[in-house]
Amino acid sequence: MRSIAHVSQALKQVFERDAPALAQAYRLRQRHLSFAQLAYLLVLGWWQQPNAGPSALARFAGSLGLKLRKQDVDCHFTEATAQWLLALLRRAVQVVVSTRGVGLALLQQFTAVLVEDGSTISLPPALQSVWRGCGGGSSREGRSEAGLKVTLRFDLLGGRLEGPHVQAGRQHDFRSVLREQQMPRGSLWLADLGYWTLAWLRQVQQQGVYFLLRYKVGIVLWCEGKRLDVLNVLPEQGGERLELVVEVGANKAVKGVRLLAERVPAAVAAQRQERHREFAHKHGKPVNPLVMELAQWSLIVTNVPKHMLSHEQAFALLHARWQIELLFKLWKQDALVDEWTGSKPWRVLCEVYAKLLAMVVQHWLLLLACWDDPHRSLSGAAEIVREQVPVLVLGVRGYLPLQRCLRLLVSSVRGGCSIPPRTTRLSTSRRLQWAWDLALT
Numbered sequence: 543m544r545s546i547a548h549v550s551q552a553l554k555q556v557f558e559r560d561a562p563a564l565a566q567a568y569r570l571r572q573r574h575l576s577f578a579q580l581a582y583l584l585v586l587g588w589w590q591q592p593n594a595g596p597s598a599l600a601r602f603a604g605s606l607g608l609k610l611r612k613q614d615v616d617c618h619f620t621e622a623t624a625q626w627l628l629a630l631l632r633r634a635v636q637v638v639v640s641t642r643g644v645g646l647a648l649l650q651q652f653t654a655v656l657v658e659d660g661s662t663i664s665l666p667p668a669l670q671s672v673w674r675g676c677g678g679g680s681s682r683e684g685r686s687e688a689g690l691k692v693t694l695r696f697d698l699l700g701g702r703l704e705g706p707h708v709q710a711g712r713q714h715d716f717r718s719v720l721r722e723q724q725m726p727r728g729s730l731w732l733a734d735l736g737y738w739t740l741a742w743l744r745q746v747q748q749q750g751v752y753f754l755l756r757y758k759v760g761i762v763l764w765c766e767g768k769r770l771d772v773l774n775v776l777p778e779q780g781g782e783r784l785e786l787v788v789e790v791g792a793n794k795a796v797k798g799v800r801l802l803a804e805r806v807p808a809a810v811a812a813q814r815q816e817r818h819r820e821f822a823h824k825h826g827k828p829v830n831p832l833v834m835e836l837a838q839w840s841l842i843v844t845n846v847p848k849h850m851l852s853h854e855q856a857f858a859l860l861h862a863r864w865q866i867e868l869l870f871k872l873w874k875q876d877a878l879v880d881e882w883t884g885s886k887p888w889r890v891l892c893e894v895y896a897k898l899l900a901m902v903v904q905h906w907l908l909l910l911a912c913w914d915d916p917h918r919s920l921s922g923a924a925e926i927v928r929e930q931v932p933v934l935v936l937g938v939r940g941y942l943p944l945q946r947c948l949r950l951l952v953s954s955v956r957g958g959c960s961i962p963p964r965t966t967r968l969s970t971s972r973r974l975q976w977a978w979d980l981a982l983t
Contacts, residue, residue: 549639549907549909550944556634560634561577561581561630562578564633569622570622571622573614575603580623581630582606582938583602583615584896588900590932596616600614618892623888624892624895627895628891628895635705639702648975649698656696656704656725656730656731658731658732658733659693660691660693661691661692661870661874665891666688666885670688672688675710690711690894692705692706692707692870693705693706693709694706694707694869695720696869725751728751731751732755732860733755747796753843753845754842757841763790764788764789765786765787765788772801788800800848800856801841801843802841802853806838840860858973858977861973864970865970873901876921880894907951910948911923911951915960917972922958934948
């Protein structure tokens with residue numbers, strides 16, 4: 543459901559009813575302000591000014607009608623406050639905010655188009671007992687002994703977010719609570735190579751859910767009862783394509799799958815091969831010649847029937863998977879969810895949780911403001927929404943009805959964040975539109 547009244551109710555539920563109730567459950571001390579005011583201060587304050595320290599937050603408190611000093615803000619950054627903010631984030635994630643579906647016919651064939659991925663936030667080493675990292679790589683704090691993995695499922699059709707869910711950085715994406723949440727029958731699920739497991743694909747197929755993924759080198763394929771050598775069946779001439787019906791897995795666990803192949807330009811193949819060499823060198827492994835050969839191709843496996851999804855449409859949808867990467871990029875580059883101003887561990891966690899909660903609220907408002915435009919720029923709309931946080935504050939304080947403030951915020955976004963047609967590089971929405979129109983001609 544998506545309406546101004548619904549979002550207004552969701553904001554009041556999370557901040558004005560859930561926040562005080564959870565604060566009592568976590569035995570939070572009430573100091574200089576109410577728990578609803580504290581939630582608004584941290585979430586809206588860091589949303590409007592992502593690099594704000596306690597002094598900046600204290601100044602922002604004035605817009606909420608509060609008179610605070612830097613020390614009054616700083617004293618709230620405790621373990622109990624961090625646990626409370628995490629609980630509040632989890633409560634907000636349970637709120638369902640979505641729309642009827644964006645106006646792209648290719649997506650509207652499915653009940654939902656679900657893109658799933660995860661992103662890691664490196665934390666100070668002092669937090670490894672709370673969120674244990676992978677122990678490798680590097681960060682501004684040194685080796686990533688502590689890390690937080692954020693997992694997300696994003697519906698490209700209706701706009702709904704499932705997440706962000708948080709877990710230890712060292713845990714695999716499949717340990718996310720998303721594994722326990724069944725996808726609607728008739729939906730399409732897209733993910734990257736890290737989600738490749740035969741057991742999960744078989745489970746997805748049994749639930750009546752479609753999948754579309756890149757082929758993972760080394761996965762056994764069968765065609766007409768014989769084990770398939772992918773290299774031997776790929777066309778030798780550039781520009782040619784391949785489509786076969788295959789069974790996937792050594793035990794033929796997933797049946798009725800289409801294998802689609804398309805040769806990529808030489809420059810793209812060279813970039814892929816260079817990345818493979820760098821990866822092998824970094825991990826002290828030999829370069830896999832099969833991987834190098836297949837880098838010249840884009841290969842897809844999908845159980846979507848051919849009458850629903852043509853060759854061109856399948857590759858257009860594969861490109862759409864990057865929308866979740868762009869969402870994480872928006873959260874990290876603009877909202878700075880992986881950065882903080884202090885060094886105290888609990889203050890760091892308070893900031894990370896509050897910023898993630900702000901991104902949930904931001905997404906609700908983006909659904910209101912621009913989701914009906916299939917060619918929207920989420921980054922452009924998000925910038926405008928962040929600038930309108932003071933308008934939201936007027937509703938929070940009761941100077942104006944909250945629903946009126948939401949209408950003002952929505953009107954500030956409409957009409958100014960649509961990506962115009964480009965002659966060289968198609969946007970994802972126009973690529974999806976082009977692929978659908980091509981099938982009709």
